[in-house]
Amino acid sequence: MSDTPDVPPTLSDAVDAAIDRGETAAIATIDELLKRPGTEAGLEILRTVRIDAKLVRSVRDESDHALARRLLVDDAVSRRSPSKARRTGRQRLTAAALTASAAVALLISVASLLPRPAAASVGRVVAVAEGTVWADGAGPLGVDDAIDADRVIELTEGFVTVEVGRDVSIDLVGPVRARIDAERIVRLDEGLLAGVVGPAGRGFTVTTEDATVVDLGTRFQVHKDRASGTQVRVTSGRVEATLRRDDGGDAKVLDLVAGESARFDATTGLVDGLEALFDFETAYAPVEGAKGDVRRFAGAAKPLSGPVVGLDFRSRAFLTRGKVFVIPERRGVKPDGPVALSDGTTLPADAAYDSYLLHCDLGDGFDVEAIGEGSVTFGGPIAALIVTADDLVATDAAFATAGSRFEPGAFRGLEPDADVVEVSGSGEVVTFDLSVQAGRSLDQVRVLVPAETVPF
């Protein structure tokens, strides 16, 4: 702890930031301190981690959910071995891990037989596209809303992005009906689901009537409809997809890697590794076009729901009604030459960028209005924030989407005395607090992120 005089004062903060948030800078600090002679830093880290682990165990042990979890694992173990009487709960947990994919499938089937504890949060909403229409009786969800176990999400239009566990993000694209069973387990009844899963999210599982799809660290899409069954497409990484049998069991496992597709139909027993019938690319393109590589839209920030091309961003042409739309522009652009910005920074010409425009326009009929606070989390560190009208105009040609039209006036950018925009977190988050004034109803910010950011 920082109370210990021999320990550098930054260590305590760094350990907190590393174990709570996995912050890059904190881990670099810890690494640096551990390389120095002496043991104080290492012992301090271990002590904080031990205390944190103890806290985790204490709440785990007293939890009703822990009981449910143990019951699940008990069943898994009892099927694997006849003698379980002597085992501790810890052993049971370990036994369930013995064969990962089999255990996942088993846990899913057992889970449906057990009484569930009171609804617990298993995920949260990180994006809701403009114009999304909710069909489920539970009503619409907003960004940051928690998702309880067994929550059904049904959309007729638009899309939502939901985190269902660490490093697991899914887009549900309307029309769609899915149920969030638990962390990292989603049941897709109908429609299109796209998953982006990082290393910590491996094992994320999508079930449908026809198939069980277990992610092994990847980007993939699953489409379910009654006519053609379940189709799976992998765009990077690998998944294990298994045809479900009528008796609820699994059979016919396929390992699918990037570029491969397969179709599953439980009623006919069909497994077809040929090209998918469903046009994933066309169906998912609007979502990709609307989100780009943004991971999270909070507060007033919002994605559009469809393709973003040739929009009119001139004053009063694209009103935003108190929201700040985050609009992907061109991707992988290398400027013709170095771009000098009015804050004194220069963007090198040899780097490639993905560009995003934050746009809000309240139109007429007010004196001063606060649009509100929000934040946008990108998939990589932000290279530049372009906030003045001059800089926006100077960078339109290089980064704006073809056909876009912009206000030539001097009030496109932010007003230093009224608007706050800054980069926070580990350099991947833009937070903003904007307001506009009569006659200057337009606020825009261009955000440049290095291209080819590795997902997660």
Add this chain to the structure above:
Amino acid sequence: MLAEPVPIADSQSRRSRRQELFLDLLAEITADLEGYVRSLVLDRNDSDDVLQEVCVTLWGKFEEFEFGTSFRKWAFSIAFHKCRSFWRDRQRYRGVVLSDAALSKLSLLHEASREIDEIENRLLDECLKRLGTSDRKFVRRIYFEQAAVAAVAKDEGTTSNAVYLKLSRLRKKLARCLDRRLT
């Protein structure tokens, strides 16, 4: 000469016995192994995943374990390599890593402080009993329900930074309680 075919029932029985043996050996070191992985991975969610991978690998390689040698040493060696792989993956995906030197030092210190760990563990139980209801509720939301920090902040009418600060203060409170009991 061809080996005598092994009846399926015998084969299954042997597998079951082997599994029992594995579980018994693992049970003796699981808490320690969990702490070790956590110490090298740091992040509480990631360490659960790494621990699971370690268990799967231990079972997969159990045929290679030489009876008569230390199961703990064998398991910890595999766990160390899994933690190293985890950080290499992190470096690839997020450009951040705990170097081999840093991991080795943490590993050595973990081993050297095992006895202290056992004592502190018992004392922490007493300290935890002294936490107030609101603190326990807060801990439960963050650690077990894994509620988004932003959501907790919203519910408590505060900021995410304030929530992280509260977590940090809570750990420091326990550390001070531990210090008092150790002295």
